[in-house]
Amino acid sequence: MSPQQPVRAALASLLIVLPAFFAAAVAADAPIVGREAPDFALRAAHGPNVRLSEHRGEVIVVSFWGSRCSTCAAQLQALDRSYTIFRSAGLEILGVNVDDDQRRAAEAAGGYSLQFPILLDPQKGVSRDYRVDNLPMTVLIDRDGRVRYVHRDFSKPGETLYLQELRGLLNE
Amino acid sequence: MRKFFRTVVLLAGLAAAPYALAQAPAASAPSASAAAPADAPAAAASDTQSLDQSIQSLKSEAVDLNRDLFVLEEELLFPANTQVAVFLSMDVGDFFNLDSVSLKIDDHEVANYLYTPREVAALIKGGVQRLYLGNLKVGDHELTAFFNGKGPNDRDYKRGATIRFKKAIGAKYLELKINDRQRRLQPEFEIKDWE
Numbered sequence: 001m002s003p004q005q006p007v008r009a010a011l012a013s014l015l016i017v018l019p020a021f022f023a024a025a026v027a028a029d030a031p032i033v034g035r036e037a038p039d040f041a042l043r044a045a046h047g048p049n050v051r052l053s054e055h056r057g058e059v060i061v062v063s064f065w066g067s068r069c070s071t072c073a074a075q076l077q078a079l080d081r082s083y084t085i086f087r088s089a090g091l092e093i094l095g096v097n098v099d100d101d102q103r104r105a106a107e108a109a110g111g112y113s114l115q116f117p118i119l120l121d122p123q124k125g126v127s128r129d130y131r132v133d134n135l136p137m138t139v140l141i142d143r144d145g146r147v148r149y150v151h152r153d154f155s156k157p158g159e160t161l162y163l164q165e166l167r168g169l170l171n172e
Numbered sequence: 173m174r175k176f177f178r179t180v181v182l183l184a185g186l187a188a189a190p191y192a193l194a195q196a197p198a199a200s201a202p203s204a205s206a207a208a209p210a211d212a213p214a215a216a217a218s219d220t221q222s223l224d225q226s227i228q229s230l231k232s233e234a235v236d237l238n239r240d241l242f243v244l245e246e247e248l249l250f251p252a253n254t255q256v257a258v259f260l261s262m263d264v265g266d267f268f269n270l271d272s273v274s275l276k277i278d279d280h281e282v283a284n285y286l287y288t289p290r291e292v293a294a295l296i297k298g299g300v301q302r303l304y305l306g307n308l309k310v311g312d313h314e315l316t317a318f319f320n321g322k323g324p325n326d327r328d329y330k331r332g333a334t335i336r337f338k339k340a341i342g343a344k345y346l347e348l349k350i351n352d353r354q355r356r357l358q359p360e361f362e363i364k365d366w367e
Contacts, residue, residue, distance in 0.1 A: 041286040049271065051288045 031131055033150055037062075037141045038129040042096065042119035045106040050094060050117055053145070059086075059169045060141040061093045064127060067108035068099075069135040075154035079138075080114050082166060087115075089170045090143070096121050098132065138162065142169050246305075254307040255343040258283070258315070262295040264352040268329060268359035269322040270295070273348070275304055276316040282306060303348070308339045317348050319361055335363040 032038075037060075041051040052060065063079055065072035076095060083093045093116035097105040102120050109118035121127055130139060133152070140149040140162075149165050151158060258275060270292050275283040283304040287295075295301065316334045323329025337346065345366040353360040 041288060043286065048289045049286050051286075051291070054288060054290055 032139070032147045035147055037139070037145055037147045038126075040126045040129065042121055042126060045097070045102075045109040045118040045120055047117055050119055052094070052141075055092045056145050057143055058090045058092045059143060059166065061091070061166070062096060062130070062139040062141065063093065064096050064098055064121075064130065064132045064135060064137045064139075066098050066135050067104055071154045072136045073112065075136045075138070076112050076114060078154070078159050080112075080116065082163065083114075083116050086166065086170060091166070091170060092116070094119055096126060098122075098124060098127050098135070140165055140169060142172060250305055250307055252343050253341050254309065256304075256306055256308045256339065256346070257302060257343065258304040258317075258346045258348065259300050260295070260303045260348045260350075261298075261300045262292070262350045264296065267324050267352045267357060268319075268350060269326075270319065270350065271321040273303065273320070274318045276318075277306075277308070278313055279316075300347075308344070310339055310341060312336060312338055315346060315363065317361070317363065319348075319350065323359060324357060329359070331359070331361050333361040333363050335365065337365050 037052065039051070039053045041049055043049055052062075061079065061082075063075065065076060079093050079095070083091060095109070095114065095116060095118040097109065097118055098121050099105040099108075100122055102122055105118070105120055105122075130137070136154050138151040138154075139147055140151075142148050148169060149162075151162060256277075260273060262270065270287050272284065272286045274281060274285075285303060291301075314334060314336050316332060318330065318332045320328075320330050333348070335346065337344065347364040347366060349362050349364055351360045351362070
């Protein structure tokens, strides 16, 4: 066995593993990005039931959140600010709470005094359709009803990127 | 070791090939446009128009094809012999604000539908919704529908209605009807069997 053989084997395995790793990272979003957004109808914490397909023609932001998630509150406030600015340009935001306890979810939603509707998904049917694997998770849907961007987590740079994407979708 | 690097270079070359091919026509395009005659804009406009017409006709064909496929799919999935369809209609709606309907056939939940105010408004205007389409074998069956919503004085209201029906050879149509009973100031729920 030559001394170069282990190096060769390591390089070869790296060549196999790296593309697989990147493919897996892309595949995590692949099921929904670029596809038609799965339709749903959910009960709202306050107000009437909401069906996604009734907002076709508007840019829709669906934000999945939970009352125990620490960054969700900050994200909801940021979404509320963008809702105030872009609502007249055709933006609709739907906050989907995934808590099991609907009363707790409604109380949390009431505490944030948001302008957009908060919907309840205690059975997690909608969350499964949208492959929610992290909270908060934000899905941006264009005017044709296609999922264009998915953001997992919330941060300041992330918010800047989200606003850029949102402006782009509203200008289409 | 040399053989290994040769393999890596070959793989990189294969990966870059589509980009190289994509670049090739783009590079040759300017020379072709330089050779075009002076009346090129008129010809281009005419070409664009005919292309637009072709696209429109293709779109129309795609829509027709999609409709035919939809009909074919329904015929295949729900043959007339075993087909059962449940519709929902609503009349007036002064005493009942519909929120959701869940449907059970032979004690198995087959449909659960949540209504938005827009859908309720459409039903009140006379719309009929196909709530369920499925297959059932010939024989006796039981259908139960649970209606949830707000009743008189905006109180939570939940009512059920049941019908036993016989499924023969041929499609079976049932209709859930929500009516206002003016004399009792209450909503009324009934299931109609379309013979």
